[in-house]
Amino acid sequence: DAGVTQSPTHLIKTRGQQVTLRCSPKSGHDTVSWYQQALGQGPQFIFQYYEEEERQRGNFPDRFSGHQFPNYSSELNVNALLLGDSALYLCASSLRLGTVNSYEQYFGPGTRLTVT
Amino acid sequence: GNSVTQMEGPVTLSEEAFLTINCTYTATGYPSLFWYVQYPGEGLQLLLKATKADDKGSNKGFEATYRKETTSFHLEKGSVQVSDSAVYFCALSDQNSGAGSYQLTFGKGTKLSVIP
Numbered sequence: 001d002a003g004v005t006q007s008p009t010h011l012i013k014t015r016g017q018q019v020t021l022r023c024s025p026k027s028g029h030d031t032v033s034w035y036q037q038a039l040g041q042g043p044q045f046i047f048q049y050y051e052e053e054e055r056q057r058g059n060f061p062d063r064f065s066g067h068q069f070p071n072y073s074s075e076l077n078v079n080a081l082l083l084g085d086s087a088l089y090l091c092a093s094s095l096r097l098g099t100v101n102s103y104e105q106y107f108g109p110g111t112r113l114t115v116t
Numbered sequence: 117g118n119s120v121t122q123m124e125g126p127v128t129l130s131e132e133a134f135l136t137i138n139c140t141y142t143a144t145g146y147p148s149l150f151w152y153v154q155y156p157g158e159g160l161q162l163l164l165k166a167t168k169a170d171d172k173g174s175n176k177g178f179e180a181t182y183r184k185e186t187t188s189f190h191l192e193k194g195s196v197q198v199s200d201s202a203v204y205f206c207a208l209s210d211q212n213s214g215a216g217s218y219q220l221t222f223g224k225g226t227k228l229s230v231i232p
Contacts, residue, residue, distance in 0.1 A: 004159070033219070042120075042205050042222030043160070056219050090159055094218070103148050103167065103209050103218045107159040 002027055004093050004108035012114045013081050021076040021111045025093030031055075032074040033105060034066060037088040049074050050096055078113075086115045118143045122206045122223035129196055129230050137191040137226045139180075139206035147208040148218070149173075149182050149189040154203045154225070163191075163204070196230045203227045 005024045013019050025032050031050045035043035045058035049068035068074045072093075078085055089112075092105040123138040141149065148167045152160040164173035169184035178193045189206060203225045209218035 035220075040224070042207075042224045043220070045219050045221070048219065058219070092160075092220075104162060104165070105218070105220060107152075107161070109157075109159040 004091055004106050006089075006091050006108040006111050008111060009109070010112045010114075012116060014116055015081055015083060017081050018077065018079045019081060019113060021078075021089050021091075021113070022073065023076070023091030023093075023108060024073045025091075026106045029093035029095055029106070030072050031094045031096050031102075032068060032072065033092045033094070034074070034076045035090040035092065036060070037090055037110070039087070043090055046076070081115045083115050086113060088112050118147070118208060118210050118221045120206050120208055120221055120223035122204075122226055124224075124226070125203075126227040126229060129228070131198055131230055131232050132195045133230075135191070135193040135196045135200075135228070137204055137206075137228070139189045139191065139223060141187050141189065141206070141208050143187075143208055143210065143221075145210075146184075147210055149180070150207045150209070150220070151178070151180055151189070151191050152205040152207060152222075154205065156202070160205065196228070198230045198232055201228055201230045 033048040034046040037043040047057040052068045063079045065077045088110040090110045091108045094105045095102045119142045151163040153163045164175040166173040166182035172181045205225045206223040207220045
């Protein structure tokens with residue numbers, strides 16, 4: 001049973017550039033959430049996708065956008081990169097609300113983004 | 117808004133010592149509470165959970181009890197091993213009706229090092 005996978009593992013970008021990160025959810029899961037984890041901090045919620053729509057959003061600017069595909073995989077896009085966007089980006093998948101154990105989120109290994 | 121406060125680390129213990137990591141929370145309604153563990157270079161793994169007051173979550177020798185009166189969810193283990201060395205995150209979920217799933221709010225994490 002494949003867990004949550006993310007790509008790439010590491011990425012180095014320059015200020016002002018754009019980046020796309022990818023996530024495939026755990027088999028059977030249809031909801032994908034993205035989190036940003038700065039060094040030494042806990043993960044911060046960015047947004048969540050279900051049925052190909054953004055359902056919830058944390059306190060992140062519009063430079064952060066996403067997409068969910070019909071196969072439930074998801075992308076996170078960040079435009080106009082800032083030095084402060086350097087972090088570990090985590091994807092988590094879960095079953096939709098109302099499903100048994102829908103509160104359990106399974107995390108991928110993350111993508112380490114470095115902005116120089 | 118919701119918030120989670122956990123004890124500052126790092127925490128260094130000798131093997132077989134007793135572990136307590138304090139966690140308190142602020143939330144509206146009745147959140148579910150979680151402990152996640154992050155091993156070096158890996159994503160987050162769900163360690164244990166409790167979904168209502170007085171529930172005790174347990175896994176791999178770790179325990180935590182949901183205390184509504186003190187808004188706490190302290191993590192304990194009677195005898196730690198070197199393999200328990202990791203960063204531990206306390207988190208709560210905030211059900212948002214109409215959304216796909218639960219949004220997690222994390223504490224800053226507590227790094228545990230267990231020495232032989």
